[in-house]
Amino acid sequence: MSEFITYESKCSDKAGVRYIGRFDFSDARGPKFAWPASTIYAKFYGSSVSTKIRSLGDNYFIIIIDGEVVINSLKLSEGEEKIFLLASELILGEHEVSIIVRTEFYLGTAQFLGFDFDKGKILTPATPLNRRIEIVGDSISCGFGNEAENREIEYSPKYDNSYLSYGSIAARDLEAEYIIVARSGFGLIRSYDGNKLNVLPEIYPRILPDKDDTWQFESFIPQVVVINLGTNDFSSGFIPNREEFTVAYIKLVNKVHKNYKEAKIICAIGPIIDGNALTVTRDYIKNDVVNKLNKDNEINNKWLYFLEFDHQVESDGYGINGHPSLKTHEKMGRSLADFIRKILK
Template identity: 30%
Template sequence: MVCLRRVWGVFAPFLLAALCACGSRGCGREPAAEGQKSSLPKEIAYVGRFDLGDSARFAWSGSTIRVRFEGASSIAVRLKVASPGYGFNPPELAYAIRVDDRPKAALAVNPGEARYELAHGLDPSTPHEIALTREAEAFAGIDALLAVELPEGGRFLPVPPRRHRLEVVGDSISAGYGILGANAQCRFSFATERASITYGALLGQALDADVTIVAWSGKGMLRNFDGTTEDTMPELFERTLPTEPTSTWKFGSPADAVIVNLGTNDWFGGGGRPLEIRAFEDTYVRFLHRVREVHPRAFVFVVSSPMLEDQMTPSGPGTASELSRKSLQRVVERRRAEGETRIEFVDLEPQGPNVGCDSHPNAESHRRMAARLEPSLRAQLDR
């Protein structure tokens, strides 16, 4: 069995930096350069949480820009990319590109403002759709889309809506931490983090759903990995830009399904201090009430953590997996006793040897998570 203190020693250096990124007051908004103008066509479809103004600002994992056009053989964007700081290597920052729903090689980006070509050599007589997805998680900072550029003769088209909307609320697992890592020995880097191949993204592809990912490494429901109770996920859930406390999300487009994958850091963290299980469950129930308020039609899936396996925990007799599973089942039972009918607990299998950096789920684990969840989601969404 694995001791949670050993896990703390492995994760602590990175997660303390991630949890403290920008401080509790937020990173703040950088002023636009003098004379700077944006050119954002009204036909753009924004998937995720965006602060729309002169530019489109965003920071959550998996934030996606979808553009459809015709009459052009190429397309480019102007991006302003934040500098992640904390000694991370800027060239590791990347975006995923899909052209006509087929993945292309990752787009490497650098801090600062620059023009990036997303595709060329396309047939101008045929409509095309481009999807540009942020791979890095929230603490990398706030990026901004400044312009989308087509050559002369190109024309933007309305983007057809997906069949469903899915929202994933989670932590490092849902953000894709270490998903490309070769083994558990590698440490965090943006080079191994990929929101576009997480279980949430895979479910979106399988179910024809736009996916919003609201996830930040080290964050918990009651307490974060470092034991703090400030800026937990219930607080961050309310924000458009997670590092700006005053940026309030309006929840204008309710989801059809919500997956809540939280608790890993509540059980793992705390510096060896026991988790107050009743307080954790009370907080979880309150959060599910809030989810129901903002997503009135959604079916809610409360899922277990694949990272909690046979680790011993100071929070009670039994393993972290056993205790957390029973705790989540009690949470769901309490909501049902209150009259909630559109909710289900899904027990994800332990990840076993399928791990990436710092023992986080690798790509194979995420495929298994998606495969486990897909039948449950499909059964509800296809009704």
């Protein structure tokens, strides 16, 4: 006899659904999530699947069935709580379903209220992948505006696609699970508009970016962490104080290293920043952070690396406001995957 799984009971139980990313389970109805590329995954037997989601902002999701994108842009507006039919008339048998957040946390938190497999049943999820990656960054890492056809298009979150960001692309290339901890406009010591309160290190430890509850880092231990910060610190021709910037960067690196002792940390720059800002950023991060910390540690236990992405080119197009296009993200993803293969041998 087939098992019917309700939204509020077994479907929301962690034993039947896998959550890849930072999820808050304090609400009995279902977990809340906000960081880009947060993923909800289930394996099931049946021929159809629906989901129920509550949105606390204008959120967009990607739906994947059996490894194929079946819905590229599922939108929920502020305050909506809806049931969505994700797939029907599938061949009766075993299938996989994933819900992935396309957009950023400032657009609003979402709450997963469960899957419904009609006359089918949920199965024990597939074994988690052994490889894990964490991406820490800003709008570039979020995939901001990467689906826009050109830089002049008026911004809308429908053009953001974290699933097609460089970190996501590299992770799939490496068959790795990944999480993205990033926010548009935020920097290491100042935001794009110069606000020193809106900085990524301040919210990095949180489960949900707008709440103080701390993430349990042992819940997701990556082999590689990529930090791609600095573009907003150097925005509009501003050059941060060398000591202030590098001390803050080293503090973040040490925090990551403390949480993930065995992880390789990649300090990346690019592909937007150029000119004098690029020269100075490279100097600060490569010399005062990576080279310095490597000298301070045992040579045979190297865990810190520098990676500079190629600068974006006009022939590859641009996303909104000159952000990387889908083609640029593809190139970055391949470069990152190759670099990770090299350092992990």
